[in-house]
Amino acid sequence: MALGAIIRRLAGPLERPLCDAYRALFMDVRRCAQQLQAAIPVDCHLIDVGGGDGAVLDAILRMRPDVTATMLDLKDAVGKFLTPEIASRIEIHTRTSIDAYLTQGGAPAACILVSDVVHHVPSEARMAFLRDCIRLMQPGGTLIIKDVAPGHLVSVASVYADRYITGDRHVQLIAPVDLVRLMRGLGLNASEALLAPMERPNYAFAFRVADATPPRA
Numbered sequence: 242m243a244l245g246a247i248i249r250r251l252a253g254p255l256e257r258p259l260c261d262a263y264r265a266l267f268m269d270v271r272r273c274a275q276q277l278q279a280a281i282p283v284d285c286h287l288i289d290v291g292g293g294d295g296a297v298l299d300a301i302l303r304m305r306p307d308v309t310a311t312m313l314d315l316k317d318a319v320g321k322f323l324t325p326e327i328a329s330r331i332e333i334h335t336r337t338s339i340d341a342y343l344t345q346g347g348a349p350a351a352c353i354l355v356s357d358v359v360h361h362v363p364s365e366a367r368m369a370f371l372r373d374c375i376r377l378m379q380p381g382g383t384l385i386i387k388d389v390a391p392g393h394l395v396s397v398a399s400v401y402a403d404r405y406i407t408g409d410r411h412v413q414l415i416a417p418v419d420l421v422r423l424m425r426g427l428g429l430n431a432s433e434a435l436l437a438p439m440e441r442p443n444y445a446f447a448f449r450v451a452d453a454t455p456p457r458a
């Protein structure tokens with residue numbers, strides 16, 4: 242078992258505050274959620290791919306009472322940190338890949354959120370994963386990807402934390418410019434950066450199918 246999982250189990254009722262404090266070393270969840278939610282269309286249903294404990298989704302849904310969500314994750318414990326006030330607006334699919342969700346008849350959505358997941362997907366599997374994310378989008382939909390840029394002290398610390406505390410040896414960060422290029426190759430245009438410079442090394446874009454992107458003013 243990974244060190245992080247052992248610590249979480251031992252923490253008991255302190256698990257949530259401990260995890261919040263740990264995450265705060267790398268990201269201000271509330272502030273980032275505030276900026277991410279601006280890219281989510283009104284009254285939309287969102288699919289949170291790799292939703293994990295649900296910290297980011299929870300913050301977003303508390304700010305956006307008009308949004309409902311489906312969480313997909315490969316893990317069997319998902320949504321642990323969702324607060325009761327928003328839990329009724331969320332459907333959770335544990336141990337479910339995107340492909341399995343779609344094969345089981347799951348519907349695509351107007352907005353897809355992929356927060357801190359891409360760097361956990363092994364680099365050789367990334368193209369297939371991103372293609373699957375696109376398959377989840379309704380026509381004219383929005384794909385929000387939030388990740389961590391390499392080359393900062395905090396990023397180096399986050400990679401070591403992911404490797405040796407979370408226990409994911411595959412972690413590999415992707416630079417914003419590489420993600421944008423990759424998505425462009427898949428036919429999607431990136432928005433302006435969704436997160437302010439003060440959130441670095443965290444970054445995010447809203448991607449839309451090239452033809453569906455509204456012309457800039």
Ligand SMILES: C[S@@+](CC[C@H](N)C(=O)[O-])C[C@H]1O[C@@H](n2cnc3c(N)ncnc32)[C@H](O)[C@@H]1O
Nearest residue numbers: 290291292293296297314315316356357358361
């Ligand atoms: C660092 S957590 C991010 C959790 C959440 N999105 C957030 O930002 O708070 C990464 C999550 O992605 C999930 N994950 C990794 N690869 C995945 C895949 N191919 N499909 C679905 N979930 C995946 C992991 O199981 C883990 O729960």
